[in-house]
Amino acid sequence: MFRAVLVDDESYDLEGLRRLIPWNELGIEVVCSENRPLAALHYIDNHEIDLLITDIKMPVISGIDLSRKAIERNPGLKTVFISGYQDFQYAKQALDLKAHGYILKPVDDDELVGVLRGAVEALEQERIPKAKAELAGTIASFPFIHNDILQHLLEGNLEPATLHAFLQLYPLDLHFESACCALVEVDDMLQRIGQGPEKVGMELDQLIAKIGSYIAETGIGRWCRVNRSQIGLICTAEPASVEQRLQALVEHVRESGAFTVTASYGKPVTSLEELADSFAQAKTFMNGKMFVGKNRVIPPSLIKPGITKDVKDLSVVLEAMFGAMAGYKLLHICDCIDELFEVAALFEHPVKVYQFSIHIATRLEAYLGTLNETFESLLGWGIHQTDIIHSLETVEDIKRWLRNTLFQISEILFMKKQHKNRRLMEHIDVYVRERLADNLTLREIANHFAYSPNHLGVLFKEYAGESFNEYLVRLRMEKAIELLGQHQYKIYEVADRVGYKNIAYFSRQFRDYYNITAADYRKQS
Structure with a gap:
């Protein structure tokens, strides 16, 4: 996954970028999203990143200056600028920085996705020779790449062609005549959460590092961290000794600290493609911990058919x-x-x-x-x-x-989830009420707030319990009732002030909504 930072001083634009772009599908992890450019700069100064997606015109520090400083810290950085200004000077500065993309607001989701795909392809092309030179045929000294590729192997979510191409560059030296997959899980996680997330997280990091060191020292196989409390393992020991070596690992953890672990393993494999099936078995057997107990090894033979x-x-x-x-x-x-x-x-x-x-x-x-x-x-x-x-x-x-x-x-x-959308809906409500006389559409509102129409429509329905069109008609009818009570306005003027240029259509809509004509309502008011 490539690491990206999003920066836009407009909170709604930022939220739209964060939520509407399929980052995971693109192979991008958003590690920081900020509406304060200086906070983003502080993050960039202290972390390695691959992509910067930023608005150009922002207070305190512009996107151009932010990009310059980010490139100093990350020379291979790809930058995508987003601007609400069709100004050649902005575009020229972006070109001078060799920006990978320059997109005008309102952002077209498909256009941005296309630019990001190109940036990812460029990063991948640059990563391979760079990594090959640095690694000299091995990934053992690079935990991030090591963990990532092993997890893909265990989960089986890489295309075979991509996987084989990667392994040609970075061989894992697996011996499939004597391999199987295992899962090691830290016990009693539920009882530890009261110690506080930060403390538990630090203790887990230390424990996982110790287990990893033990696996490396004893030569059990290759390992990766699957989540915060689980380790995935490709065991390269002889099948007959897998259970014994995992049991030794369990005992080592028990004797060396306050934690215990449970281990399970799947069937032996004979090829790269079978690793995911073996690991899936290990995960299934781990669910049997409640039946057979913890702080032990759960072999396939222990899980009875029932x-x-x-x-x-x-x-x-x-x-x-x-x-x-x-x-x-x-x-x-x-x-x-x-x-x-x-x-x-x-x-x-x-x-x-x-x-x-x-x-x-x-x-x-x-x-x-x-x-x-x-x-x-x-x-x-x-x-x-x-x-x-x-x-x-x-x-x-x-x-x-x-x-x-x-x-x-x-x-x-x-x-x-509702709270995240509340402020957006409040701003939309103010925007619509101020423009009831205009020809408002969901697409126009979506463009103004940098959302796609379909996505904003779904968010609106979830939050308000009514569609945008239903909401708009309701506001217009409520405003019409208010204006009809003010006799200085003719009915056609009321219709115009609430966005209806066709008096006949307004009259029909009013009658359908209130079951009375506008003229009859005025007589009663």
Whole structure:
């Protein structure tokens, strides 16, 4: 992924850039988006970046000056300028800086995507010879590239041709006659969140580094960090010794600190293309931790056929439940909880029901991490908050607790999303009310606020509960009622002041809306 910084002193333009461009599809990660140019400059001074997308005319420091300083820090930087001014002097300065693109507002999404694709292609062409010279055939000393390519291998989300071309330049020296994939997960993450995100994050970084060093020293294989609490591993040991070597890793972590880990592994592979299947198996078996326990190795043989079905079903239902939570679909959350606890009904001992519930909560906390949230940030949970699960006496009590928790999180996530859009909608409302007499369209509004019409239409419907056209008609009818009460205005003048140039169309619209004609309403007022 190439790292990009977005800068625009207009907050709505910045938000439009951040939300409407398919950054991930382009292979770009937005590492900083700022409406304060000096704050962006501070970030650039302290971080390596690949792309700068900036407005040209800004207070304090212009986009041109910002670009000059950024290029001093990152000589290979690609810059895309966005300007509301058709001024040759701006374009000339951009050309002097060898800018990769110069786009006028209102921004055309397709035009910007095309420019960014070209910038990414140029960066990729420059990266290969540069990396080849620096790496001299190996990626071991570059953790970022090393981690990225291994994760792509494990997840299976790279085109075969792209993957093989990369591996020709940077061979991983994998021996597929004796390889399989494993997953190492830090235990009890849920119980650690009360220590504070920053502290937990620092401790995890240290632990992951120690595990990585141990893997390198013992020659188990190649590893990468999958997320903040999991490591993916391509084991190159003999199949018969994989479990033994993973067990040694588990014991090493247990003996060296306050953390413990659980490991699982998938089937042996014979080719590059089979790595993703083996890793998917390891992830499925890791879901069986709630059945067989933690702080151990979970081999395929330990997951019995009946449990395997439950584990696979569990993964599907959890994914659906978390998706419903993020999408504010409360009824679907209830359905998923009922489905989950159909599995719990088969447990022979209450302890396993509690383990099952803790497992769900742990998976929920991991999912929140993908949204850059935690239980602490959303609910203010402390370290002992989940102890409440052990005080619940029945499955119905646990289901009720889980349902309330998911409802709270779903509501908070929804309100956060609404809050982001509230200021935009307030500005749109002011803009429309001041121009009711004009021929307003959704496209014109979208262009003014630097959004695509389709996207703004969706945002408007989600926020206001009505389409933009319904909203516009409502405002015009409300204003018409107000003006009709002021008898100095003729009806055709009222129509003109609320944006209707055709008196017949206004009269029909008024009658349809209020079930009375404008003339009859005036007589009654």
